[in-house]
Amino acid sequence: MSNKAQTTPADPEVLSIKSSVNIATIEPYGLRKGVYLSAIVAAIGGFLCGFDTGATSGVLTMISFQEQFFTKDNLEYLQGLLLAFFLMTAALGAFFSGYFCDRFSRKYTILGASILFCIGNVFLVIGYNLGLLLAGRLVGGLGAGLMT
Template identity: 35%
Template sequence: MNGVLMVMAEGGLVPTCRTEVEAKIPPIVIFSCIMVAIGGLVFCYHVGVSGGLTTMPDFLNKFFPMVYKRIQEKGVDSNYCKYNNQGLQLFTSSLYTSALLTTFLASYTTRKYGRKMTMLMAGIFFQIGVVFNATTINLGMLIFGRLALGCGVGFANQVTNND
């Protein structure tokens, strides 16, 4: 009866013999898992950095002086009141909004040109965003850099999480 399936009373099929197969994990699977982990790391690392950045007094004083003044006031205890600023909200949400919108374009790009080209585009967007954010002198450059970083996140996230 080796290799014959038997019907169980519960309605399932079970093999009559047990043979153990040693499965090896191919290197491409390991590489794919590493790439997916890096894609998630890039997004989560950015969330942590931008959250810490928006509480730094020097950063707030340079780009969001109204928020900085409210933080220095003694009578305001609510963080909602301290950080209620449209420019700061635009700074925070610009990356996520551009990442969301770029993901739709990235799926088309991945289908048409492949993952390598899409990852190359993500890298280009990341580099543009980093250059703008590192050399920023005003809020407009800061927002543009965040939008470019969001495009990079959108492309990279779509490629690494595509089935």
């Protein structure tokens, strides 16, 4: 025989003596909208990073885009720089997002991050030179990082 203590299921009446609530009569809360909303908002940050990187990779391979913004000498370097700027500032934004959430609340941090991401995409849309594209990637990456 083993010397281990034997455990038996707890009796609801005994538990109700120790606490003021009888756990046998507790009704489950059910599905809460706030839990789902929080999960969706948290997933949006990861979606933004993945979607933006995937969409940019497709654009970087277009011949017309390469001819307008790059030369044969700096093609690989600038393509990597465009991708790295977004990911670098996204990592920076993710690092500081906890501080901003504590300081300004999650609601306003997510709102500000969304605005930054939109401003970065406006730079990308109006970007007629490489400087605007790089600025858009920096600002958009910061917004996406704060969103995570």
